[in-house]
Amino acid sequence: MDHTFGSNPIPSGNVSKTEVLTVKPLRSLAPIFPSPPDPSAPPSSQYASIPPTGPFPPGATPFFPFFAMSDPQKPGQQWAYPIPSPVPLNSFKTPVSASGNGDIGTSRRGTSTTRNRVDDDGNSLSDSFENGFERNMETGSEVNEQTRVARRKVRAKSGIPVSTADIAIDEVVNNMIKAFNLVEINTFHQANSNKELVDRVLIVFNLLRRKITQIDEKHVVPGVAKRPDLRAGNICMTKGVRANTVKRIGPVPGVEIGDIFFFRMEMCLAGVHAPSMAGIDYMGVKVAGEDDPLAVSIVSSGGYDDEGDDGDVLIYSGQGGVQRKDKQQSDQQLVRGNLALEKSLHKANEVRVIRGLKDFASPTGKVYVYDGLYKIHESWIDKGKSGCNIFKYKLVRVVGQREAFTLWKSIQQWKDGAVSRPGVILPDLTSGAESLPVCLVNDVDGEKGPAYFTYSPTLKYAKPFPSTKPSVENCNCCTGGCQANSHCPCVQRNEGQIPYTSLGVLLSHNSLIQECGSMCICPVNCRNRISQAGLKMRLEVFKTKNKGWGLRSWDPIRSGSFICEYAGVVISEKGIDSDDNYIFDATRTFEPLETRPTDEPVKFPFPLVISARKEGNVSRFMNHSCSPNVYWQPVIRENQDESYFHVAFFAIKHIPPMQELTFNYGLVSADKAGARGKKCLCGESNCKGVFY
Known part of the structure; x- marks a missing residue:
């Protein structure tokens, strides 16, 4: 019998103290x-609990601090x-x-x-x-x-x-x-x-x-x-x-x-x-x-x-x-x-x-x-x-x-094709390049779309960076996919653990993620290839009221989920054009999601700069915010003596459908202090007023 106080009447007669003590505490x-039970009231209104002020049955004592709950402003x-x-x-x-x-x-x-x-x-x-x-x-x-x-x-x-x-x-x-x-x-x-x-x-x-x-x-x-x-x-x-x-x-x-x-x-x-x-x-x-x-x-x-x-x-x-x-x-x-x-x-x-x-x-x-x-x-x-x-x-x-x-309910109807999404300009901005369509929407004004660019779901290199470790050993042991706690070399490079859950939720933060490379024999759905599998949620590019074009999702996004990578063309630091508004510069200073007592935020071993002005994916439409809901992690895929760096975006917190996806663009280094700042329109309470 469960004698948990508050869920059953207090039993009469002898009660085993041992039995009571083994029941999990309230x-x-x-x-x-509620009020004490009224004997004249019908059975349905009888309570199986005791008010904080009593009366208390034999053996019961008042609960502190509930015994005295009067308003301090009005004694009694x-x-x-x-x-x-x-x-x-x-x-x-x-x-x-x-x-x-x-x-x-x-x-x-x-x-x-x-x-x-x-x-x-x-x-x-x-x-x-x-x-x-x-x-x-x-x-x-x-x-x-x-x-x-x-x-x-x-x-x-x-x-x-x-x-x-x-x-x-x-x-x-x-x-x-x-x-x-x-x-x-x-x-x-x-x-x-x-x-x-x-x-x-x-x-x-x-x-x-x-x-x-x-x-x-x-x-x-x-x-x-x-x-x-x-x-x-x-x-x-x-x-x-x-x-x-x-x-x-x-x-x-x-x-x-x-x-x-x-x-x-x-x-x-x-x-x-x-x-x-x-x-x-x-x-x-x-x-x-x-x-x-x-x-x-x-x-x-x-x-x-x-x-x-x-x-x-x-x-x-x-x-x-x-x-x-x-x-x-x-x-x-x-x-x-x-x-x-x-x-x-x-x-x-x-x-x-x-x-x-x-x-x-x-x-x-x-x-x-x-x-x-x-x-x-x-x-x-x-x-x-x-x-x-x-x-x-x-x-x-x-x-x-x-x-x-x-x-x-409306979003589900859009997905099912029962109702058209209002304001759609293009049903699929990617032209089939992604496994899921990304619609282009404008229900704000008459603009027909952003400036022309070529959609590319992946990052393009002129040549890879040298490997961080000479003669990298790729996994040849995981035909069904890499497994945690295994002797797979790709797992060992991540301190013996795969950095993702099976749902693609990131487990490690502010660390360099070592994903399987193209020479590994594990399949594309390997748990250590999350950022390589493309979009897993329905996204849309939409016209904002005052920030140009933005990005949001039809689907709910759970905290830590992979969203997309920053695709474009890898360029040198010297090749940065001051008029290019689609630059991701990994050499900037970014606030880490999870600060550590002594460690600096993890960065790439070599400077990585990406331009998505002429060629890129949905990430190029993500706006800046001083209080963002998305952050980026460095990802490396190595093959023997070659390293391919990638920038992967993950959700900081749960993001409801149709909420704009934003990340912090970071601060330029001291030697680039002459960079022109832009007025920030994020609208957050901690807005710094400018971003770069």
Whole structure:
């Protein structure tokens, strides 16, 4: 029996203390503190939880700091809606039913079907633990960050060597938090964040998640299922790397409509949806003298009988009614999240809606889209597919908000050819040179297109650079593709690891990427040839309002994904024309994505300058920004005594569809200080006013 406080009534009689202690603590998700149960009320309104001020059953004690939650400005009075809840997000576990709309948590939802599933990076999924990052497959126990830290201390005292993987991750975490100025965040700023802080938190989470993926691949632990996303999220929580720590009704500062998330933990860290698994998030508020649970956000991910094809109306199914161990169905009850949705119907408060959509790049993955604010207009009881009663809630989107889910629907129609993309000048700017078409669009003015150039998907050399290592050995061992932890020479040149995941997400940052060369026998889809495989997403070149032509994507782009390379013609530094606006000069100074304590940003061994004025690809249309969402990495492909340098672009953070792709053009060196600057129109808060 699960005696987790808040999910079942406190049992009477003798209780095994050992049994209680083995249940995972209410550690991470925000609790709901409704009023004490009224004996005269119907059973559906009885709560299985205790308010922070009591009364407390025998043996129960108040939770600090929730025992005294009065407004310091008004002694003796309770905070009331719409003031944000003083309950920190994820400080305790939100009570959840056996299962529900999006609930996975302690219900062990789909245990039989998820055992062999993998996440977006190819790691085994286990939904049995919400906030742990590993599960011991022999004992079933959770291995979380606190457990790992305690284990290291015990090992250190007993003389047992600490895992090199643990040490590596500790160093990465500490350096990363310092680099992104997240060591000591202002408490008020953390409770009420802005876009800049939310972005920093999520960038650190994703950098850390990918680094853990790479370290785990190198240090395999038998019998342990890896969840780098949960582990990275747990570390971020422990270190205080999070934003919007106060739960609230309505908009979340720094989270914009249309923002995307590829992991539930990201929504948790950003403060947009507190439960890392449950589909309904709610909070207790005091309205008209009584405490009510009100819904603050929901996730509709398509796992239940939701009807969400309408862009402005969502029919949402309630939670509960399923016992996953024996698959028996039962009627849903008007408790917890269902009751919160019902209360929100009568209070007419706004509810944040996140829609979970299929991720085109991952057969098992989802992308979560924040679709803005909705209001619940009606509720009813319906018969589900199992024949049991389920609650239905009709949510209608608040008018006047920017497009999000409806934009995704429009893009899908463009892809399917059901509807033409408005403003198209050319359906394929590449004339078939790329595996995916790149349309040319102008819905701003009458200009018919950019100045003529020849489209070339690759970089052209007059002659290659000399090899960085004499007589480079190419891989002749990987006919099916290079494998991590192998003795393949191409893998060994990358410190024994392949720098990409199978989805083409970059794992190493600020390092020289050594890809397989043309002499290697591995296939074109080898995991170590990501930048050679061409475009993997639908891009469009579009006319901006004030910056000429720009580049954006129809598809969502996950953090670290390869976008394209800078194609053109390699020229000498002396051959740079001051009137050439399509120059990529790798000798410039670029701010690294991930600063290191002592190392300088990695550059090519030899100066590389590319001109794309007469010949190039889509990258020539990427505009400058002082706060970019794209960065570049140096890539080398070597063959015996020849080196071919390439510039590959990757996403700094998740990029929603139709958001302009930009990178920082860098600063000219001191000996070129006479270069003429151009007025910067990026519009970012940190804009320097000029770029070169």
